[in-house]
Amino acid sequence: MGEAILHKVFPINKKDFVHAGEASIHAKNLLKALNMDPGLIRRSAICGYEGEMNVVMHGGEGVLAIRIEKDRIVLELSDNGPGIPDIELALQEGYSTASDEFREMGFGAGMGLPNMKKNADEFELSSRVGEGTQVRMAFFLKSKGG
Amino acid sequence: MKLYEIQQAVDACVLSGEEQLDRDIRTAGASDLMSDILAGVAEGCVFLTGLATVQTIRTAVVSGVSAVVFVRNKIPPQEVIDMAKAEGIPLLSSPCSMFVSCGRLHALGLTGLNGAR
Numbered sequence: 104m105g106e107a108i109l110h111k112v113f114p115i116n117k118k119d120f121v122h123a124g125e126a127s128i129h130a131k132n133l134l135k136a137l138n139m140d141p142g143l144i145r146r147s148a149i150c151g152y153e154g155e156m157n158v159v160m161h162g163g164e165g166v167l168a169i170r171i172e173k174d175r176i177v178l179e180l181s182d183n184g185p186g187i188p189d190i191e192l193a194l195q196e197g198y199s200t201a202s203d204e205f206r207e208m209g210f211g212a213g214m215g216l217p218n219m220k221k222n223a224d225e226f227e228l229s230s231r232v233g234e235g236t237q238v239r240m241a242f243f244l245k246s247k248g249g
Numbered sequence: 250m251k252l253y254e255i256q257q258a259v260d261a262c263v264l265s266g267e268e269q270l271d272r273d274i275r276t277a278g279a280s281d282l283m284s285d286i287l288a289g290v291a292e293g294c295v296f297l298t299g300l301a302t303v304q305t306i307r308t309a310v311v312s313g314v315s316a317v318v319f320v321r322n323k324i325p326p327q328e329v330i331d332m333a334k335a336e337g338i339p340l341l342s343s344p345c346s347m348f349v350s351c352g353r354l355h356a357l358g359l360t361g362l363n364g365a366r
Contacts, residue, residue, distance in 0.1 A: 124307035128336075131311060141292075141313070148311035149287050156304075209283035209300045209308070218288045 105172035109133070115158045115165040115182070120208055123159040126167040127151035133169065134176065140244070146222040147176050147242045153215040154180040154238055160205045161185065162236060175224075176242040186232040194220065194228070250274055250357060252316050252339060255295055258353045259343035261318060264330050266339025274315050277359045279351050283308040289362035297350050301325035306332045314338065320347045 111133065113126035131148040151167055158165040162182030170177040187193045194216050201211025220226045223240035230236040253270040256263065263270070278286050279297040283304055286296055291312035298305055301323040309317050316339040319325065324342055333340045343350055360366055 121303060124304060124311075128307060128310055145292060145311070145313050152307065152311045153284070153287060208302060208304045209281055209298075210304070212282050212284050214282075214284035214288055218284065221288075 105174070107170045107172055109137075109171040110168070112166050112168045115155055115162070115167055115180075117159065117163050117165075117184075119159060120204070123156055123208075124152050127155050130167065130169045130178070134171075137171070139176070143176065143242055143244065147178060147240075150219045150222050150240050150242075151178050151180075153219050154178070154240075156205075156210050157215050158182045158184070160201055160210070165235075174244050176244070178223075178240045178242075179237065181235065181237040183235040186234055187228075187230040187236055188232050190228055190230060250359060252295070254357065255316070255318070255354060255359075256341055258357055259318060259320075259341070259345050259350045261341035261343040264319075264324065264340040264342055265334045266316070266337070269316075269337070269339045272315050272339070275360065276362050276364070277351070277354055278314075278362045279347055286312050286314065286362075291362055294362055295354070295359070297347060297354075299323055299347060301329060303329055303332060305329070306336060306338060309333075309338050310336050316341065318343055318350065320345060320350050 134144045162184035165182030168179040196217040197213040199211050199213035205211040224243045225241035227239045252272040274295050276294040278294050281300045293315050295316045296314045297318045301319050318341045322344050
């Protein structure tokens with residue numbers, strides 16, 4: 104782990120669909136204030152938001168942490184939810200276990216995790232059933248489509 | 250194409266962002282599925298949707314959408330309009346269906362998010 108120039112942690116609350124996404128918008132505004140590259144801001148904001156919606160839907164209580172290092176932005180989502188029994192399946196486009204409530208908000212089509220993986224330069228997901236899930240994504244300051 | 254031309258084409262009223270109707274827009278995305286917009290290259294597009302919730306605005310903010318058009322006369326709750334104002338995203342509401350809105354805008358030359366006609 105590199106030295107953090109900035110590190111901020113935003114809480115994410117279970118089933119709070121009204122405020123879901125606020126943490127990602129705060130994080131986006133933070134990057135904007137730092138005059139980061141717009142493409143990089145967009146990619147990281149999309150990943151943060153998709154991840155945040157996942158935590159709200161599935162994850163129980165969680166956090167979104169943003170860390171800015173010399174050469175990268177790192178987003179970390181972690182929750183104390185039920186965990187993911189089959190990670191390979193969860194990463195498949197179109198696979199979803201979302202509730203109707205979540206689908207009514209325009210989510211739950213099984214596109215979140217694949218989209219996060221596509222937009223991040225590094226993507227790591229670890230999960231233990233009954234304990235929770237962690238996602239770590241890195242965005243290089245000089246990178247693909249950055 | 251200017252946003253006011255889009256407004257005229259779909260007979261829309263303006264819910265927020267009256268002062269931003271001269272924005273230039275070349276692409277459009279239409280979906281009630283937020284993930285479709287989040288997974289596309291939505292930067293600078295007009296986003297047509299029948300979903301009028303706070304998540305529509307947050308999706309627009311993180312994706313860099315230039316304007317949102319609610320179809321079928323959908324008017325979101327006031328807090329959604331306030332959020333769009335605070336984020337600087339123009340909101341329009343059209344009486345047209347999704348199909349007709351898209352047809353009119355396509356006929357005027359807008360492309361899909363990936364540039365396809």
